[in-house]
Amino acid sequence: MRELPADVATAFDRMWADLEPVGRAADTGGYRRYAWTAPDRQLREWFAAECDRRGLEVTTDRFGNQWAWWGDVDASVAAGRPGVAIGSHLDSVPDGGAYDGPLGVVSALACVDALRRAGTTPDPPLGVVNFADEEGARFGVACMGSRVITGAIDPDRARALKDADGVTMAEALRAAGGDPDTIGRDYQALARVGTFLELHVEQGRGLADLGRPVAVGSSIWPHGRWRLDLLGQANHAGTTRLADRHDPMLPLAEAILAARSAAQRHGCVATIGKTRIEPGGVNAIPSRVQAWLDARGADPDAVRQVVAAVGQAARVEPAQESWTPVTAFDDELVEWLARVLDDAPTLGTGAGHDAGILANAGKRVAMLYVRNPTGVSHSPDEYAERADCHAGVAALTRVVARFVGMDAVGGASSGMDGTPPASEPGGDR
Numbered sequence: 001m002r003e004l005p006a007d008v009a010t011a012f013d014r015m016w017a018d019l020e021p022v023g024r025a026a027d028t029g030g031y032r033r034y035a036w037t038a039p040d041r042q043l044r045e046w047f048a049a050e051c052d053r054r055g056l057e058v059t060t061d062r063f064g065n066q067w068a069w070w071g072d073v074d075a076s077v078a079a080g081r082p083g084v085a086i087g088s089h090l091d092s093v094p095d096g097g098a099y100d101g102p103l104g105v106v107s108a109l110a111c112v113d114a115l116r117r118a119g120t121t122p123d124p125p126l127g128v129v130n131f132a133d134e135e136g137a138r139f140g141v142a143c144m145g146s147r148v149i150t151g152a153i154d155p156d157r158a159r160a161l162k163d164a165d166g167v168t169m170a171e172a173l174r175a176a177g178g179d180p181d182t183i184g185r186d187y188q189a190l191a192r193v194g195t196f197l198e199l200h201v202e203q204g205r206g207l208a209d210l211g212r213p214v215a216v217g218s219s220i221w222p223h224g225r226w227r228l229d230l231l232g233q234a235n236h237a238g239t240t241r242l243a244d245r246h247d248p249m250l251p252l253a254e255a256i257l258a259a260r261s262a263a264q265r266h267g268c269v270a271t272i273g274k275t276r277i278e279p280g281g282v283n284a285i286p287s288r289v290q291a292w293l294d295a296r297g298a299d300p301d302a303v304r305q306v307v308a309a310v311g312q313a314a315r316v317e318p319a320q321e322s323w324t325p326v327t328a329f330d331d332e333l334v335e336w337l338a339r340v341l342d343d344a345p346t347l348g349t350g351a352g353h354d355a356g357i358l359a360n361a362g363k364r365v366a367m368l369y370v371r372n373p374t375g376v377s378h379s380p381d382e383y384a385e386r387a388d389c390h391a392g393v394a395a396l397t398r399v400v401a402r403f404v405g406m407d408a409v410g411g412a413s414s415g416m417d418g419t420p421p422a423s424e425p426g427g428d429r
């Protein structure tokens with residue numbers, strides 16, 4: 001499928017228009033779709049309604065990720081043929097763009113529409129997923145939905161995480177109608193997934209520079225988040241002599257500069273983009289500063305060196321809040337996808353994804369990226385041309401069709417490209 005059928009393109013456009021106003025801030029035009037808040041609830045209801053529209057029943061796993069399977073996935077698992085899942089997330093960073101996450105979910109639903117034209121049932125079954133709390137905007141740990149169900153984070157730690165208002169994740173889950181006591185590793189939900197394909201807007205300018213609409217993801221850099229706790233002494237900004245001050249803003253300033261220079265030195269990227277300053281008065285020396293460091297790079301040792309340099313500059317030990325090792329997607333699969341998609345380019349990325357968490361849990365995973373002409377992401381400027389979005393759905397449909405035995409829809413030619421490489425045995429760790 002090189003051209004998306006007109007009715008599928010229309011369905012895509014309708015879904016996109018549905019989502020446009022949800023959680024959009026009037027002042028910035030950015031999205032504030034945080035986990036377990038009112039906009040998130042609206043998005044989850046929208047997802048369930050779209051699945052229902054396609055005759056797919058939504059189930060939630062032991063975190064609250066939403067899954068809709070087309071075909072009897074449990075019977076297929078019992079027969080040794082786990083399903084193929086597609087999808088992404090609907091939550092956002094503070095003042096995020098429209099595409100990061102929703103493009104993958106809307107494309108997955110449109111892909112189901114395109115495959116429906118075959119008039120058969122996918123074999124193995126095809127699942128559409130909306131991962132919960134991917135951005136970690138509210139509780140500080142990204143990819144929470146996939147981390148919890150794969151056992152990559154301890155449920156006790158997850159429950160105890162607090163948002164900026166002091167609300168714990170347990171309280172937030174309960175307020176959203178969930179049961180925090182039951183969250184944890186979900187063997188059944190995971191066993192259903194043999195392969196996961198996540199389509200995502202590109203978060204850089206790789207494709208724009210190559211003049212191609214779609215790429216295949218090759219790897220995700222190792223990345224993590226660290227917290228700096230800097231203590232000082234609150235005092236009067238007018239009457240306290242400079243020599244008598246214990247001002248935690250000074251080590252913060254040094255930490256920020258060190259993050260930049262160490263990242264440059266070690267070929268990484270590092271960002272301090274969030275701080276909490278107490279008491280936060282214009283005329284008061286702060287008593288306490290918390291700052292969060294995000295660091296990523298192709299080489300994990302280099303990332304560690306950056307973190308150490310920042311800690312040294314701030315004279316504290318950075319507290320690690322999350323760490324995700326390098327994620328290399330299945331080479332053979334990446335190569336096959338690129339070949340099927342007319343020699344699509346392959347790109348590595350510094351952005352974390354649920355796909356990476358599932359890959360690290362032993363699942364066979366691949367990603368497709370859709371061109372972002374601005375290269376900007378996690379901002380209202382994030383963008384993709386509508387024609388490229390449609391090309392993304394067509395590409396996704398082409399590869400998924402071959403995974404689920406609907407080659408006619410995918411437009412497979414006979415020969416080697418027709419079937420995806422077989423998954424490794426024991427892939428459902």
Ligand SMILES: [Zn+2]
Pocket residue numbers: 089100101134200353
């Ligand atoms: Zn995303």
